Amino acid sequence: MSALVRLAVFAVFLNFAASEGCTKPEITSVSYTTQDATIVTNIAFVSEFTFRCSGLPSDVPLYAEVGGSVFPAVHIGREKYQVSWTEEVGKARSGDYKVNVYDEEGYGNLRKAIRGNYEHTSPVEPLSTVIVNHPATYQGPWVNSEFMAAVLAALVWYLAFTAKSKLLL
Amino acid sequence: MMLVFCFQTLKAEESDASGRLLVSKQILNKYIVQDMDLIVKYTLYNIGNNAATKIVISDTSFNSDTFEHAGGQLKATIDRIPPGANVSHTVVLRPVRIGPYNFTAAKITYETGDESSKVQEAVSSEPGEGYIVAFRDYDKKFSPHLLDWGAFAMMTLPSLAIPFLLWWSSKSKYETLSSKHKKNQKD
Numbered sequence: 001m002s003a004l005v006r007l008a009v010f011a012v013f014l015n016f017a018a019s020e021g022c023t024k025p026e027i028t029s030v031s032y033t034t035q036d037a038t039i040v041t042n043i044a045f046v047s048e049f050t051f052r053c054s055g056l057p058s059d060v061p062l063y064a065e066v067g068g069s070v071f072p073a074v075h076i077g078r079e080k081y082q083v084s085w086t087e088e089v090g091k092a093r094s095g096d097y098k099v100n101v102y103d104e105e106g107y108g109n110l111r112k113a114i115r116g117n118y119e120h121t122s123p124v125e126p127l128s129t130v131i132v133n134h135p136a137t138y139q140g141p142w143v144n145s146e147f148m149a150a151v152l153a154a155l156v157w158y159l160a161f162t163a164k165s166k167l168l169l
Numbered sequence: 170m171m172l173v174f175c176f177q178t179l180k181a182e183e184s185d186a187s188g189r190l191l192v193s194k195q196i197l198n199k200y201i202v203q204d205m206d207l208i209v210k211y212t213l214y215n216i217g218n219n220a221a222t223k224i225v226i227s228d229t230s231f232n233s234d235t236f237e238h239a240g241g242q243l244k245a246t247i248d249r250i251p252p253g254a255n256v257s258h259t260v261v262l263r264p265v266r267i268g269p270y271n272f273t274a275a276k277i278t279y280e281t282g283d284e285s286s287k288v289q290e291a292v293s294s295e296p297g298e299g300y301i302v303a304f305r306d307y308d309k310k311f312s313p314h315l316l317d318w319g320a321f322a323m324m325t326l327p328s329l330a331i332p333f334l335l336w337w338s339s340k341s342k343y344e345t346l347s348s349k350h351k352k353n354q355k356d
Contacts, residue, residue, distance in 0.1 A: 040197055074246065
């Protein structure tokens with residue numbers, strides 16, 4: 001079971017300069033996603049990260065953007081944040097999910113850009129980006145083993161029957 | 170099974186310019202199985218006319234001797250939820266003990282955003298009672314049973330293979346005899 005559920009650890013040090021205050025954000029993240037979808041109705045994506053930036057006061061409100069939806073990052077401790085969301089089992093694709101992290105100013109600009117009245121020419125740059133990797137979703141075996149057994153038994157019977165009918169000709 | 174989606178309205182003050190939160194706590198599982206993921210999702214809706222601030226979600230309803238953490242934290246703070254917005258928070262746990270478990274409400278405190286700046290206490294909806302199934306029982310019912318079918322195949326193999334080999338040896342013996350006989354006739 002533990003092989004199915006692995007922790008993906010990413011340490012990302014990116015130098016996106018979004019605001020003048022924060023030039024070198026330090027971000028370290030641990031992410032978790034549900035991989036065995038046989039007993040759950042939704043896939044959970046959880047990313048816990050620590051965020052530190054010399055130009056910004058500690059524990060500033062942060063916002064996250066994943067696949068077009070924007071929501072606040074939740075504080076879970078000093079300089080520690082959590083971004084989590086759920087997706088339906090059928091809709092959750094495997095691979096890397098990019099979580100763009102914004103501060104209050106970037107969040108405001110992003111909302112403006114989404115509404116379509118963002119006046120700057122360049123796109124809204126995130127403070128940093130966290131990657132949440134979702135390897136795959138296990139939804140049970142492709143073919144039922146009892147069905148496989150029935151098919152094999154039918155095959156054996158068919159071979160035996162054809163051999164026998166050839167003999168009697 | 171446990172998608173209880175009811176809200177408990179809060180005893181918020183009757184003033185219009187205050188933030189009011191409705192909090193739902195959902196268990197996103199079809200079955201709750203020992204050592205497998207249990208997804209708990211908290212969704213906070215602000216139905217008030219003002220932003221709710223300093224929202225603290227604290228869920229102490231999961232005993233540490235029954236549940237292990239897999240991802241996410243049960244105590245979290247959200248800085249601000251604007252009016253009309255909703256925010257969700259997801260935690261993944263692993264039950265380690267089997268048996269019935271009563272999933273009760275989480276506690277939430279927040280500031281309503283009006284002049285009084287009073288701290289409002291709230292509770293989430295309760296998912297209710299659930300049963301944590303032992304992994305062995307779950308596996309018995311849902312695993313592909315490859316080992317069992319393999320053993321079944323091994324057991325049925327002698328009764329199929331022995332008659333087949335007997336027939337095959339006699340067949341090849343007669344075929345060689347008949348081919349020799351045909352050769353002799355030609356000569």
